[in-house]
Amino acid sequence: MSKAQPLPAGFLDEAGLNRQHVFDLAGLPEAVLATLDIQGGERQLILLGHGGRRLWEHIRASGTAGDDPIDDYSIQTIRRWFAQALPEHRYRILYPGPHLIGLQTLGALAGWHRPSPLMIGVDTEWGSWYAYRAVVVADTAFAPSLRQEGSSPCPSCIAPPCIRSCPAHALDDGRFSLEACSRYRLQPDSPCATGCLARQACPVGSEHRYDEAQIRHSYARSLAVIRQYYANEVQAPEQQ
Known part of the structure; x- marks a missing residue:
């Protein structure tokens, strides 16, 4: 064989x-x-x-x-x-x-x-x-890939810059708050509207950081979803 x-x-x-x-x-x-x-x-x-x-x-x-x-x-x-x-x-x-x-x-x-x-x-x-x-x-029959071994680099990070760099304080209590992040991104002239300052502050793999056009593209799409979500939330009581 x-x-x-x-x-x-x-x-x-x-x-x-x-x-x-x-x-x-x-x-x-x-x-x-x-x-x-x-x-x-x-x-x-x-x-x-x-x-x-x-x-x-x-x-x-x-x-x-x-x-x-x-x-x-x-x-x-x-x-x-x-x-x-x-x-x-x-x-x-x-x-x-x-x-x-x-x-x-x-x-x-x-x-x-x-x-x-x-x-x-x-x-x-x-x-x-x-x-x-x-x-x-x-219907292929390739050799299955070996699992990539390793662990998260985050637990060994001292004074994590992602937490310190988040202007929404979405990480302050040790758990990510999607609510705090989303509402901050919706503020007028938010610096996080089309990019995440916390993510960009992480030093791990920083040499591979996306260029600004890709970052804006990706975060503009997620911001549109957030806007739609909160628009529906505001409209819901009026529809009852």
Whole structure:
């Protein structure tokens, strides 16, 4: 029996999807499998992400536009990858898409996600400057990836700069307050409207920090969600 080959990742790395993890579906927890709507013949889940600035650089160079150029570019890249490198295999992209996928759960299983005070993942290489970009199920038979070992760098951080740098005091009591963060971001001329000062203060992986355009893009999207949430909250009593 021939030895299973690793995922051919060169195309993905070059395109900016430079984090990959292959899971055998049979080895995933039942709770995770229940969310995936697995179909006949699918044997593996491929988690794709990016670390650092390369993905955004490729998106800008490609001219990808639209409401969510990151998702659009990621989908286009995966389709090209399968067409060129894996034309004999069937696949489905579950995320981005309508499926509710536990990305942080998959990230923890891969060893990518370590807890941080900001309630976002952090690791010793990329800090918080990485993200999950796609979940693909396929009929492939690659060698499953080894879990990335390590621990969160946060517990050993003395006088954490993320806590000290948060003007909303959303971390003062040791637990992240989404309410305090959100309301501060909604204030006129808030310095956190399109970026997180606490996140940017973290020294871990700071050399991989996104450029300002990517930061503004990502935080503008989350700010729009916050505005919609509080608009609905104000309107609700009037609708009763």
